[in-house]
Amino acid sequence: MNKFSRIGFILTAAGSAVGLGNIWRFPYITGEYGGGAFILVYLLAILFIGLTVFLAEAVIGQNGQADVSTSFVTLSKTKNKNWKYAGFMVATGLIILSFYSVVLGWILDYMIKSFVFLPTEAKIAGENFENLISNDISSLLLYHTIIAGTVVFIVLKGIKEGIEKINLILMPLLGLILFGLLIYAFTLDSFSQAVSFMFSPDFSKIDSNALLAALGQAFFTLSLGVGTILTYSASLPKNANIVKSSFIVASVDTMIALVAGLIIFTFLFTAGAKSAAGPGLVFISLPVIFSSWGILGNIIAVSFFLALVFAGITSAVSMIEPSLRFFIERFKISRVKATILCGTTFYILGIIALLSMSKSFGEVLTFFGKNAFDIMDFASSSIMMPIAAIMICIFLGYFVEKKTLEEKFTKHTSYTIFSIWYFLIRYIVPVAIIILFLNKLGAI
Ligand code: PFF
Numbered sequence: 001m002n003k004f005s006r007i008g009f010i011l012t013a014a015g016s017a018v019g020l021g022n023i024w025r026f027p028y029i030t031g032e033y034g035g036g037a038f039i040l041v042y043l044l045a046i047l048f049i050g051l052t053v054f055l056a057e058a059v060i061g062q063n064g065q066a067d068v069s070t071s072f073v074t075l076s077k078t079k080n081k082n083w084k085y086a087g088f089m090v091a092t093g094l095i096i097l098s099f100y101s102v103v104l105g106w107i108l109d110y111m112i113k114s115f116v117f118l119p120t121e122a123k124i125a126g127e128n129f130e131n132l133i134s135n136d137i138s139s140l141l142l143y144h145t146i147i148a149g150t151v152v153f154i155v156l157k158g159i160k161e162g163i164e165k166i167n168l169i170l171m172p173l174l175g176l177i178l179f180g181l182l183i184y185a186f187t188l189d190s191f192s193q194a195v196s197f198m199f200s201p202d203f204s205k206i207d208s209n210a211l212l213a214a215l216g217q218a219f220f221t222l223s224l225g226v227g228t229i230l231t232y233s234a235s236l237p238k239n240a241n242i243v244k245s246s247f248i249v250a251s252v253d254t255m256i257a258l259v260a261g262l263i264i265f266t267f268l269f270t271a272g273a274k275s276a277a278g279p280g281l282v283f284i285s286l287p288v289i290f291s292s293w294g295i296l297g298n299i300i301a302v303s304f305f306l307a308l309v310f311a312g313i314t315s316a317v318s319m320i321e322p323s324l325r326f327f328i329e330r331f332k333i334s335r336v337k338a339t340i341l342c343g344t345t346f347y348i349l350g351i352i353a354l355l356s357m358s359k360s361f362g363e364v365l366t367f368f369g370k371n372a373f374d375i376m377d378f379a380s381s382s383i384m385m386p387i388a389a390i391m392i393c394i395f396l397g398y399f400v401e402k403k404t405l406e407e408k409f410t411k412h413t414s415y416t417i418f419s420i421w422y423f424l425i426r427y428i429v430p431v432a433i434i435i436l437f438l439n440k441l442g443a444i
């Protein structure tokens, strides 16, 4: 049977969740918003909002045992066919994958170069990064092709032999590398400084921007609003305990983000560097610090970027699966055909994204003052993901028989947990997402 084993599902869903969002994005936004208080808000957002939507996707998928569109229709009270339009969300994963693959390409470049070369000064590191993304088109194309090829190769083999297998291998390796780096960080004097930066909240630093950033990060980090968790859950046996699995996956994702933060902030503070370095933190600040550690620095740098590659690949694989399943089941085409179709789409979009950051093509690929890369990022995370998440909440909260949902939950957990979840999905989460959405569109 093409179904996940219990541990297979947990590692695969965790593989989707744990990605660049944890190791690259979480530390730099935590740095920008000042540490402890931001993390506290983030943890609340994961617990009350992220986990609620995660459970929602898992319920729809496990119940439907099909692609996003079909699963929505099956679960709706009236079997209203119009719910098939929820299937639009499968496109979001392809768009995210386009630029995610490009960023993974940068990381691959950093990993390879770190064997022999690390910049000794921030100025040089900055120029190197700039040079890679704006001039070195041939390398970027090569790396994007390698990443896209790897993703296609894995998903072609299907759920069991491809996706589950790669996660069963890469996730433990990722855990091992991060554990090693954490132990090393622990031996450094700045470890305690990193701990207090991350865990002593200073609430004067929290404003509405920080709240919204925490909420947005909670969604992105748990892979929500893309149909990924829904589609993976559709390959779960009907009696598997999704409530427990969802808790485990959200906890693993959170743990890894916190560990990545501890490692990175310890390294930064050791060198007396600033915590608020923005997106360049991993590509500019860290390499300079590694270079001051001699050969050990090279080893740590390579391990670090390798961890990012592993984390990123398992997430990338999960972004394409909703659209594959959609085409396979709705249009009755083979997995190979669907993979060629979706693979070509994101590969080409990725080329457009990477060219749009270059000196030579940047101008023609800039629209309304944003380059194609930023447009894809904005359209997916700020528009399509929130719309899908709102739709999921409204659907379960108002268009599905309460009894059906209650049964799904109480099979595995208490009625209290169900009532809390039901309350959150009906009233709290949709409102929170609508606020986030309007804010991102610049309305409030
Ligand atoms: N959760 C991934 C991360 O934190 O990097 C990103 C992601 C994966 C977003 C899969 C969306 C998705 F469908």
Ligand code: NA
Pocket (backbone or CB within 6 Å): 016, 017, 018, 019, 021, 022, 220, 221, 222, 223, 253
């Ligand atoms: Na994540």
